[in-house]
Amino acid sequence: MATRRWLDDQVSLDPLKDVKIAVIGYGIQGAAQASNMKDSGLNVTVGLRPNGKTWEKAVSEGHRVLKVDDAVKESELIHILIPDMEQEVTFKNEIAPNLTENKTISFSHGAAIHWRWIQPPQNIDVIMVAPKGPGQRVRELFLEGFGTPSLVAVHQDYTKKAWDKVLALAKSIGSTKPGVLETTFKEEVETDWFGEQVDLCGGVHQMILKSFETLVEAGYQPEIAYFECLHELKLIVDLIQKYGITGMYNRVSETARYGGLTRGKRVIDQSSKSKMKEVLEEIQSGHFANEWVTNYKKDKKSAFETMLLELENHEIEKVGKDLRKMMWPKENIT
Structure with missing residues (x-):
């Protein structure tokens, strides 16, 4: 069976048009994706630790920045882009207590979910958009009017709208221009x-x-x-x-x-x-x-x-x- 794939004209941003999105982390990948989403017209807030090295950088690059827990409280989709080894503690202490029914958590790597470092509640969506390139290139290609291919996956579809969300997220960072391919969290992390x-x-x-x-x-x-x-x-x-x-x-x-x-x-x-x-x-x-x-x-x-x-x-x-x-x-x- 051929791998499912989507191109730009097959995907709409509408499922995320009025959705509040929190991007957690502003490293190389977080900065690129948050900026691409913002430039695509999405409502993005960056969630960071107070007094962290990237707080002022995110502000200087035009982002609204809040503490992680505050960003999660007000957002419907939480895109977690901090390093793998930091995700478990941050999720437990600052993200999980602020997750309510129908919210969505999103990743760009499948490790934390696949290896059960994070065990999300059953009443939310769990999705992944994994660009196949470093953050700097994700941003560069977007600014050139193109994009970086991504792998997309849905681990948990509580709302029955998870696929619409993950494809819209992929479109917002430019990935549907070259195309996105379907995978699973297991396949993505093990092959990566x-x-x-x-x-x-x-x-x-x-x-x-x-x-x-x-x-x-x-x-x-x-x-x-x-x-x-x-x-x-x-x-x-x-x-x-x-x-x-x-x-x-x-x-x-x-x-x-x-x-x-x-x-x-x-x-x-x-x-x-x-x-x-x-x-x-x-x-x-x-x-x-x-x-x-x-x-x-x-x-x-x-x-x-x-x-x-x-x-x-x-x-x-x-x-x-x-x-x-x-x-x-x-x-x-x-």
């Missing part, structure tokens, strides 16, 4: 974490380090290894994103095409896929979620600070700081 761990962040990071180390240990200059193993990666990924994998191969040299097609499968082989399955099983079973929560509650900085420091001291990062200044001299890039 898998992609981050084995491909987009963890896998790519390790592939870059291991290829860089291989060249340097063989006696090649670190600067040359940096260009070949890290810098040029973006050029290839841009081709893949725009044209697909086959399209990328049709746009590189014949030598690169033959070498990639014949050697790539030797580097990332079935043993790599077996390890990917192990990582996926840890996500599906809840093992990773429990490990992450335990380490975060113990000391959120130490959960990854040691590993980041080790990475920062790697030769590729030292070489990169110098080369990035050469490539982007007018920007403060390190």
Whole structure:
């Protein structure tokens, strides 16, 4: 069965036209989505902790700002965009006591609901709009008259109007311009974490380090290894994103095409896929979620600070700081 999808002309903003919306959090994603909603004509209030770092920023960018509990009290739809690990406590102390029948809570990531860190009351709607891009890009594309694709899901449809609301919310941040796809909270969080761990962040990071180390240990200059193993990666990924994998191969040299097609499968082989399955099983079973929560509650900085420091001291990062200044001299890039 094909995945359900919606485009801009299939969706209306009317279900949210007179609805008071509270966006909880004003980080990169919260700032982008709140601003897009406001520019789309929706009635948005930003809910923040008093004296927090983002309060004045939200005000300076034209938003009405209230304390979290006050924003929730007066709003019908509460869009929760604070970090995953903060959601449980904030929901328990400031959001849940102010939820009444027929209200809606919304997320841009499925973790808190899927792993039951948050257990919402049965008499409200629970929805999700998950943009497939960082907040900065969500805002940039909206201002360009386009948008970032999103995944949409309904976990709880108490009012029987939850789908109308989630699609209108997606439209308000610009996502129906490229299109939105239906998912579930379970599918979104498990695939999102898998992609981050084995491909987009963890896998790519390790592939870059291991290829860089291989060249340097063989006696090649670190600067040359940096260009070949890290810098040029973006050029290839841009081709893949725009044209697909086959399209990328049709746009590189014949030598690169033959070498990639014949050697790539030797580097990332079935043993790599077996390890990917192990990582996926840890996500599906809840093992990773429990490990992450335990380490975060113990000391959120130490959960990854040691590993980041080790990475920062790697030769590729030292070489990169110098080369990035050469490539982007007018920007403060390190």
